Amino acid sequence: MTAANTETNKDRVFIFDTTLRDGEQSPGATMTLEEKLQVAEALDEMGVDIIEAGFPIASTGDFEAVVAVAKQVKNATVAGLARAITADIDRAGEAVRHARKGRIHTFVSTSPIHLAHQMKKTEDEVIEIIARTVAQARNLIDDVEWSAMDATRTPLEFLKRCVETAIKAGATTINLPDTVGYAVPDEHEAMFRTIITSVPGADKAIFSAHCHNDLGLAVANSLAAVRGGARQVECTINGLGERAGNAALEEIVMALRTRGDILPYQTEIETTHLARASRIVSAAANFPVQYNKAIVGKNAFAHESGIHQDGMLKNAETYEIMTPASVGIKATTLVMGKHSGRAAFKDKLKELGYELGDNAFQEAFQRFKDLADRKKHVYDADIVALVDDEVGSVGDRIKLVDMEVVSKTGGVHKANITLTIDGEETSVSFEGTGSVDAIFNAIKEAVGQQPHLVLYAVDGVTGGTDAQASAHVRLEMNGRIVSGNAAEPDTLVASARAYLNAYNRLLIERGASAQGAMAG
Ligand code: KIV
Numbered sequence: 077m078t079a080a081n082t083e084t085n086k087d088r089v090f091i092f093d094t095t096l097r098d099g100e101q102s103p104g105a106t107m108t109l110e111e112k113l114q115v116a117e118a119l120d121e122m123g124v125d126i127i128e129a130g131f132p133i134a135s136t137g138d139f140e141a142v143v144a145v146a147k148q149v150k151n152a153t154v155a156g157l158a159r160a161i162t163a164d165i166d167r168a169g170e171a172v173r174h175a176r177k178g179r180i181h182t183f184v185s186t187s188p189i190h191l192a193h194q195m196k197k198t199e200d201e202v203i204e205i206i207a208r209t210v211a212q213a214r215n216l217i218d219d220v221e222w223s224a225m226d227a228t229r230t231p232l233e234f235l236k237r238c239v240e241t242a243i244k245a246g247a248t249t250i251n252l253p254d255t256v257g258y259a260v261p262d263e264h265e266a267m268f269r270t271i272i273t274s275v276p277g278a279d280k281a282i283f284s285a286h287c288h289n290d291l292g293l294a295v296a297n298s299l300a301a302v303r304g305g306a307r308q309v310e311c312t313i314n315g316l317g318e319r320a321g322n323a324a325l326e327e328i329v330m331a332l333r334t335r336g337d338i339l340p341y342q343t344e345i346e347t348t349h350l351a352r353a354s355r356i357v358s359a360a361a362n363f364p365v366q367y368n369k370a371i372v373g374k375n376a377f378a379h380e381s382g383i384h385q386d387g388m389l390k391n392a393e394t395y396e397i398m399t400p401a402s403v404g405i406k407a408t409t410l411v412m413g414k415h416s417g418r419a420a421f422k423d424k425l426k427e428l429g430y431e432l433g434d435n436a437f438q439e440a441f442q443r444f445k446d447l448a449d450r451k452k453h454v455y456d457a458d459i460v461a462l463v464d465d466e467v468g469s470v471g472d473r474i475k476l477v478d479m480e481v482v483s484k485t486g487g488v489h490k491a492n493i494t495l496t497i498d499g500e501e502t503s504v505s506f507e508g509t510g511s512v513d514a515i516f517n518a519i520k521e522a523v524g525q526q527p528h529l530v531l532y533a534v535d536g537v538t539g540g541t542d543a544q545a546s547a548h549v550r551l552e553m554n555g556r557i558v559s560g561n562a563a564e565p566d567t568l569v570a571s572a573r574a575y576l577n578a579y580n581r582l583l584i585e586r587g588a589s590a591q592g593a594m595a596g
């Protein structure tokens with residue numbers, strides 16, 4: 077990898093996507109293997125340089141996912157995360173060796189607070205660990221990234237010693253994460269500049285930023301790091317990630333592209349894929365994108381005020397600094413109605429970025445026809461909701477067969493529900509303080525477990541009273557949080573199906589995670 081582009085005279089910034097690792101660690105964002113493969117494919121097609129596919133030691137499922145992504149990805153480097161522990165590094169090496177280009181990404185904490193309370197190690201002991209574990213990784217593979225966890229709360233002199241040690245031991249990328257989202261842009265830029273200009277051997281490695289968004293500064297800090305000399309940025313689609321998330325890939329890429337005048341750096345990302353990648357990740361992780369999210373939010377290119385609309389009609393540049401088309405957003409189009417056939421539906425799916433297998437296509441087509449029967453206008457957004465819903469429910473163990481809800485003002489709210497659980501039909505009736513409460517109680521009664529409802533929200537996919545309702549549910553059981561989504565013209569059916577979608581995810585076995593294996 078080289079960092080300069082002779083044609084454009086702009087320095088190249090490598091995009092390291094960690095949606096499948098740091099993003100997936102976000103509570104409720106667990107993805108199945110199929111979903112991870114779908115996300116990896118979208119990232120690879122979009123031109124991401126490095127895909128961090130998971131944390132192989134964390135569980136058998138994680139290991140298998142990294143192997144599967146490594147085998148599937150055609151262009152990107154595939155990285156696997158490892159703590160500074162011999163078994164972790166071996167496991168990561170075993171997983172990424174299946175990739176055309178593999179990378180072991182190993183990390184250790186360096187800040188005084190982590191050393192004292194979490195690791196219970198001295199500085200000298202940490203230096204010894206870095207030398208030993210980076211060398212171990214280098215014996216397995218040529219491409220080794222080393223990260224100083226909590227770098228931004230680490231005294232500079234010690235951080236310099238750590239970085240020098242990692243480079244001497246063979247690290248080819250040095251990542252200085254803002255693990256707790258504590259940095260502000262000026263100091264972040266200065267930290268990178270100081271390390272890069274003063275550590276012996278720094279020219280042998282690519283420096284990388286990895287910023288969390290606890291203060292809402294992750295993207296600003298990532299860009300500041302680039303100004304300070306970083307040439308790799310770690311980020312996630314939709315800013316998914318631990319707590320307040322990671323720096324959003326789409327924001328970094330579009331900031332570099334739109335403000336090339338003062339940020340003379342370039343990435344190889346095909347920006348017209350950004351909206352599609354956002355949709356795929358949102359559906360796979362069951363994580364809605366906030367309406368006003370920069371670049372990919374529903375409102376990112378919507379103009380409501382009269383003055384803005386007037387300006388837009390005269391010249392779009394009056395209020396738009398980038399075009400919707402440049403990030404892959406097309407104007408909402410009216411699509412086929414109930415007379416549309418399979419070929420037209422397939423074409424539309426392709427345009428929206430979906431390629432479904434035969435069974436999923438047949439089911440999606442049937443649901444599209446049902447929707448077109450009930451709804452006057454079927455928009456692109458309706459089709460996206462319908463297909464995401466369909467893809468998200470493949471392999472479900474609990475399925476809704478039928479439901480009836482009786483609701484009376486000031487009176488009883490009762491749900492009669494028929495489900496199949498592992499193919500066996502069961503019917504239950506249950507009351508609740510409202511219709512939705514009755515539905516959720518009935519489902520819990522039928523399945524026989526009591527997950528805790530963390531979140532329930534409903535919104536309209538498009539405008540109008542005949543719009544599909546999009547319901548989101550988040551459940552918690554035994555410390556595990558999962559999310560579920562569903563879209564339906566009927567709000568109560570959408571709610572029931574979203575609840576079931578989350579419930580089904582709770583039933584997906586996840587291998588036991590290695591002790592303390594979650595990284596920041
Ligand atoms: O935030 C962090 O420090 C991390 C490391 C594992 C790179 O995610």
Ligand code: ZN
Pocket residue numbers: 098253255286288318595596
């Ligand atoms: Zn992180």
